[in-house]
Amino acid sequence: MTDRASSAVPPSATCAITAHGMCESRLSTIPAxxxxxxxxGAPALPPRFLRHCDEHTVVGLRAVLEAIxxxxxxxxxxxxxxxxxxxxxxxxLVTARSLIQMRQDxxxxxxxxxxxxxxxHSLAGAVSVALGMxxxxxxxxxxxxxxxxxxxxxVSIVHAAGGAASLPAVWIVATEWDEEPSLDAAGQAVxxxxxxxxxxxxxxxxxxxxxxxxxxxxxxxxRPVAARRRSSPLVDVxxxxxxxxxxxxxxxxxxxAPWPLEVTIAHRTPASQSTxxxxxx
Amino acid sequence: xxPSSASSPRPGSSTRRDRVVVTGxxxxxxxxxxxxxxxxxxxxxxxxxxxxxPGPYGRAARQFAxxxxxLPDVPASCGIDxxxxxxxxxxxxxxxxxxxxALADARLTGALRPDGARIGLVLGLGAEHLKAWELxxxxxxxxxxxxxxxxxxxxxxxxxxGLDGPAVTVAAACGSSGYALxxxxxxxxxxxxxACVAGGCDVLSPTTIAAFYNLRALSRRDDDPARxxxxxxxxxxxxxxxxxxxFLVLERARDAASRCVAVRAELAGVGMSSDAVHMxxxxxxxxQAARAITAAVADAGVAPDEIDYxxxxxxxxxxxxxxxxxxxxxxLGAATDGVPVSSTKGMTGHLVSGAAxxxxxxxxxxxxxxxxxxxxxxxHPDEQCRxxxxxxxxxxxxxxxxxxxxxxxxxxxxxxxxxxxx
Numbered sequence: 001m002t003d004r005a006s007s008a009v010p011p012s013a014t015c016a017i018t019a020h021g022m023c024e025s026r027l028s029t030i031p032a033x034x035x036x037x038x039x040x041g042a043p044a045l046p047p048r049f050l051r052h053c054d055e056h057t058v059v060g061l062r063a064v065l066e067a068i069x070x071x072x073x074x075x076x077x078x079x080x081x082x083x084x085x086x087x088x089x090x091x092x093l094v095t096a097r098s099l100i101q102m103r104q105d106x107x108x109x110x111x112x113x114x115x116x117x118x119x120x121h122s123l124a125g126a127v128s129v130a131l132g133m134x135x136x137x138x139x140x141x142x143x144x145x146x147x148x149x150x151x152x153x154x155v156s157i158v159h160a161a162g163g164a165a166s167l168p169a170v171w172i173v174a175t176e177w178d179e180e181p182s183l184d185a186a187g188q189a190v191x192x193x194x195x196x197x198x199x200x201x202x203x204x205x206x207x208x209x210x211x212x213x214x215x216x217x218x219x220x221x222x223r224p225v226a227a228r229r230r231s232s233p234l235v236d237v238x239x240x241x242x243x244x245x246x247x248x249x250x251x252x253x254x255x256x257a258p259w260p261l262e263v264t265i266a267h268r269t270p271a272s273q274s275t276x277x278x279x280x281x
Numbered sequence: 282x283x284p285s286s287a288s289s290p291r292p293g294s295s296t297r298r299d300r301v302v303v304t305g306x307x308x309x310x311x312x313x314x315x316x317x318x319x320x321x322x323x324x325x326x327x328x329x330x331x332x333x334x335p336g337p338y339g340r341a342a343r344q345f346a347x348x349x350x351x352l353p354d355v356p357a358s359c360g361i362d363x364x365x366x367x368x369x370x371x372x373x374x375x376x377x378x379x380x381x382x383a384l385a386d387a388r389l390t391g392a393l394r395p396d397g398a399r400i401g402l403v404l405g406l407g408a409e410h411l412k413a414w415e416l417x418x419x420x421x422x423x424x425x426x427x428x429x430x431x432x433x434x435x436x437x438x439x440x441x442x443g444l445d446g447p448a449v450t451v452a453a454a455c456g457s458s459g460y461a462l463x464x465x466x467x468x469x470x471x472x473x474x475x476a477c478v479a480g481g482c483d484v485l486s487p488t489t490i491a492a493f494y495n496l497r498a499l500s501r502r503d504d505d506p507a508r509x510x511x512x513x514x515x516x517x518x519x520x521x522x523x524x525x526x527x528f529l530v531l532e533r534a535r536d537a538a539s540r541c542v543a544v545r546a547e548l549a550g551v552g553m554s555s556d557a558v559h560m561x562x563x564x565x566x567x568x569q570a571a572r573a574i575t576a577a578v579a580d581a582g583v584a585p586d587e588i589d590y591x592x593x594x595x596x597x598x599x600x601x602x603x604x605x606x607x608x609x610x611x612x613l614g615a616a617t618d619g620v621p622v623s624s625t626k627g628m629t630g631h632l633v634s635g636a637a638x639x640x641x642x643x644x645x646x647x648x649x650x651x652x653x654x655x656x657x658x659x660x661h662p663d664e665q666c667r668x669x670x671x672x673x674x675x676x677x678x679x680x681x682x683x684x685x686x687x688x689x690x691x692x693x694x695x696x697x698x699x700x701x702x703x
Contacts, residue, residue, distance in 0.1 A: 013471060052560075082555075089430060095411050096425045098488065099418045107340040107491035115492045116561045116690040119407045120452035125691025128555045134569055136553035137693060138460050139452035142409060143433035149449040152473070153464055160467035166576065180428035187426070258436060259447045 012215045013155045016208030017265070018169065019074045019201040021067030022238045023059050027181060028192050033058050039069035043078070045130050052113040055195050056090040056175040057126045063197035064127055064173055074169075074201055081201070082135030082157065082170040083124040086150025088143060089180065091118030097187040127173055135167045147174040147198075147233050148257035155214045158204045169203040174234055198234040200241070210244045213264040240265035301466045302702070303545040304537050305387025305530030307379030308642050309482060311347035311523050311629055314378065316386075320646040323654035324675040328507040328628050330521050338419070338487035340494040345506035346485055347523030347630030353378045358390040361441055370416050373434055376404065376482045380438060380528040383478055387530035388542050394443075395540070401446035401474035403465045404435040405458030405481030405526075407634045407689075408489065409450060415488050446474045452634070454689025455594070457481050458526055459637025459697055463551045465531045475536060480638035482526030489633070490522060496561070498598060510631075511658040512595035512624035513602050513666040520596035520626065526635020527642045546648050549682070549700040550581025556692025563600045570608035570686070570694045577684060577696035578612065585616035588698075589680040590647045592640045594688045595624035595656075595666075596631045605686060606666040608694075621678065623671040627657035637687035641697055644683035648701045652677045 025033055034050040042065035050058050068075050094111075095118055101109040116122065120139035128137040136157065141149035154172045161167035175197040181189040202212055233255050240251035244267035252264045308314060311329025312322035322329070328347075335344035352374055355361050359381040369377065380402070384390050389400060413434075414425035424431075439448035447468070453460040458481030465479035493499050500519040502509040511517040529548075537544050552573040556564040564570075578585060591609060595602045610617045625643045632639050647653050652675045659672040680701065687695045 079557075082553075089410055091411060092414065092425060095414050095488075099415060099425060102338060102488065102491070103418075107338050107487060108495065110488055110491035110495055112492060112496040112561065114411070115408065115489060116454070118411060119454065119690075120409065120450065121407055121454050121457070121689070121691060121693065122560075125454070125555075125560055125693070128557045129560055129691060132557045134555050134557055134572070136460075136695075137453070137555045137691065138457075138464075139407070140449055141433075142450050142452070143436070144430045145433070145436075149447075152447060153449060153451065153467075156464065156467040156471050156473065160470055180430060182428045183426040185426070191428075257447075258439075259445075261447075 012213055013159050014206035015155055015158060015202035015212045016205050017200050017202055017210045017212050017241055018208055019067040019071035020238065020241045021063045021070060021199045023062040023066055023197045024194050025059055026192050026194055027189055030055050030058055030195065033062055038065050041069040041072050043068065043075060043131060049130055052117050053126055054091050054094060054118050054122060056087040057123045059195045059197040060085060060087065060123045060173040060175045061127055061130055063199035064171060067199045067201060077168060078131050079134050080166065080168050081133045082167055083127045083133055083137040084150050084154040084170060084172050085124030085127065085139045086141045086146040086172065086174040087123050088146045088176040090123060093181060094118050096183050100187045123173060123175065127171065135170065145257045148255040148261050150174055151214050151255065151263060152261065154202060158202060162204065169201055172200045172202060174198050176232065176234060196232060196234055198238050209268060210241055211266045211268055215262040215264065237263065237265065300534040300547050301469050301531050302534045302537050302547045303529050303645065304532055304542045305383040306527065306545060306642060306645060307382030307386060308527040308639065309349055309353060309375055309379045310525035310639055311349060314353035319642060320650055323625055323628065323643055323646055324650060324652055326628065326655050326657045326674060328657060330506045330510060330630050332506050336487065340491045341503065343503040345503060345509060345521065347521060348485060349375060349525045355381045356385040358385050359442065360391060365441055370413065372412055372484045373437065375484050375525065376434065377438060377441065379482065380478050381442060383528040383530045384442060389476060389530060398475045399446040400444045401465065401468055401477040402435055402439045402444050402448040403461040403477060403479040404438065404450045405461030405634055405638065406450055407452040407454055407457045409434050411488065412484065412486050415486055453693040454691060455633055456637050456687035456689040456693045456695040457634040459641065459687040459695045462529060462548060462638065462641060462697060463553060463695065466548055466551060469531060469533055476530055476532040478528050478530055480526060480528035481634045483632055483634040484524045485522060493522060500597065508658050510597050510627045512597045512627050512656050513662055513670060514659050515661045515663040517597040517599065517602065519598055521630035523630030523632045525632050525639065527638040529638065529641065544702040546645050546702055547700040548697065550577040550698030552576030552580060552696040554694045558692050560691050563598065563604065564692055565600050565604050567604050567607035567611050570605065570688060571611035573694035574608060574612035574686065574696040577698045581698035581700065583682050585613040586619060588613065588620050588682050588684055589678060590653050590683040591620055591622045592643050592683065592685040593622050593624045594686045596626050603665045606668055609668060618669055620669060621653050621671050621676060622668045623654055623656040625654050637695065640685045644685050644699045647680045647683050648699060651680055
């Protein structure tokens with residue numbers, strides 16, 4: 001590491017997106033998702049598995065199930081998969097109710113589920129447990145930039161594994177509210193926002209119909225525009241993947257993060273597939 | 282960064298291009314806030330566990346824990362204006378000091394930092410929001426009720442420390458800060474950073490204490506706090522919660538050499554796996570935990586009988602300690618009986634998110650001092666945890682390779698292998 005350590009060329013990693021799924025649910029309809037019914041073609045969940053789960057976990061896991069239902073072949077490799085869960089402010093509703101209860105009834109009111117089910121790792125842990133994934137699982141982000149943080153961590157981990165049989169692919173499961181729930185003094189929501197979850201299964205091969213390039217961070221990329229985007233990066237990426245699956249052209253998204261990060265979703269024809277790209281500054 | 286060190290492993294390649302080494306350490310703990318102080322305390326078998334004021338939300342009338350009693354100052358070389366800390370709560374302050382110390386130890390502060398160096402930050406922290414909401418709420422605030430999205434702690438820390446590289450929070454329950462080290466190493470391999478501050482800390486809070494107490498995970502041996510945490514002992518009855526943690530600075534060996542900075546150790550191996558059994562109940566079955574240990578040992582390129590010390594996760598829970606002993610035996614096979622094992626949680630309690638990074642520091646202590654920290658309170662080793670225990674007192678030993686296990690809620694398994702600096 002000498003002076004001017006950063007190169008002009010941003011580090012880049014290419015992954016193949018082998019499955020993707022999305023789930024959107026209003027807060028008021030999330031209880032219906034807890035009943036354990038799964039999309040046709042997706043694996044069944046353990047009984048009452050979602051009973052104590054946070055809303056982000058319910059929606060994120062549903063997005064994974066939608067992805068598996070749409071691409072059933074990936075189910076065969078689930079035991080080898082890893083999971084990166086990237087929720088934005090998970091656990092707030094349960095935490096609010098718990099704190100209000102603790103003020104009334106003392107610490108005996110604190111649920112034994114609050115730490116395992118309402119922490120940053122909970123979404124990834126639930127996906128791992130529900131679907132029997134033995135690769136590493138970890139929560140990433142937790143705040144407004146969770147998706148970007150999750151993407152970069154996932155591609156780093158899957159590439160560090162180098163496509164080894166022990167970790168052939170990693171799920172990135174990102175969740176967010178379209179607007180944060182507003183809670184009254186009793187901890188009940190007074191609005192009915194949409195919780196959104198996106199699940200992408202990525203492998204390190206870079207070979208596939210749809211690829212994901214995560215480019216950066218680097219000073220060579222421009223800083224993100226300060227103005228807030230009106231659309232959700234989860235929706236942008238989901239649309240780009242869907243479009244590329246049907247032969248659409250490449251889409252580059254600038255994902256919100258304090259450090260410059262560019263994500264390109266591309267459709268690859270068989271002729272354009274080549275050696276996986278792996279560049280670094 | 283030199284051009285030759287810029288390249289990184291190609292997918293499918295098992296050959297690492299450059300070793301990743303530890304060049305800086307910062308620690309805040311119940312045993313002290315500097316590497317020498319912690320090393321002395323660990324090797325002396327000193328306990329940081331004591332009775333604490335349970336406060337209005339205490340779960341038990343007589344409560345005990347391993348608190349950080351006096352927060353350390355941030356090194357002056359970091360140039361941090363004290364007024365910038367006005368909105369830093371206790372958790373933020375507990376994280377800031379060791380992260381800054383690690384940077385200073387690695388000579389990456391002020392004018393010593395290479396111009397344009399991309400220094401990343403990976404914060405291992407499982408319940409940042411829960412604790413921030415709780416602290417605010419118990420102080421009369423209403424943030425938990427409001428539809429707001431505040432900047433995360435890792436953003437504020439990176440800004441305050443002047444780190445230009447990527448900064449993320451990672452969480453794997455009690456393995457969080459160890460996973461931070463694993464992610465940092467992956468970033469270095471990928472060329473995404475030139476150096477990375479990684480680790481994590483945690484703080485005590487009424488909600489966390491109550492949740493673990495209600496789960497019956499905490500020891501209830503309140504008559505003698507210093508003897509309550511009893512990893513691997515047949516009379517163990519749960520863990521003692523603590524606070525603190527550590528941060529390490531990792532960088533590629535070649536970069537460390539070019540900066541002429543002292544190398545404390547090499548992070549030679551990482552192994553990770555998931556039990557995928559239950560979100561709350563510890564897994565009594567050892568296969569996946571053993572898989573993480575085996576993977577880390579293989580990644581480090583050493584044989585099981587070359588491991589000189591294992592710092593066990595062993596928190597003193599009835600199921601967890603037995604499962605870990607079985608995992609160590611399964612992973613190390615015939616070499617097991619020749620590999621000394623200890624758990625430092627008998628002295629520090631369980632630092633939760635900060636535990637894995639702190640216990641990585643315990644491995645660095647073993648490598649640097651050539652002595653193994655003991656498992657205190659191990660009066661009657663559990664027959665089901667049969668290992669070469671370093672009981673009661675430190676054991677002098679040649680230590681070239683040390684491994685640290687960390688396990689967490691949801692069945693998260695991690696093993697880190699450190700090699701002595703050449």
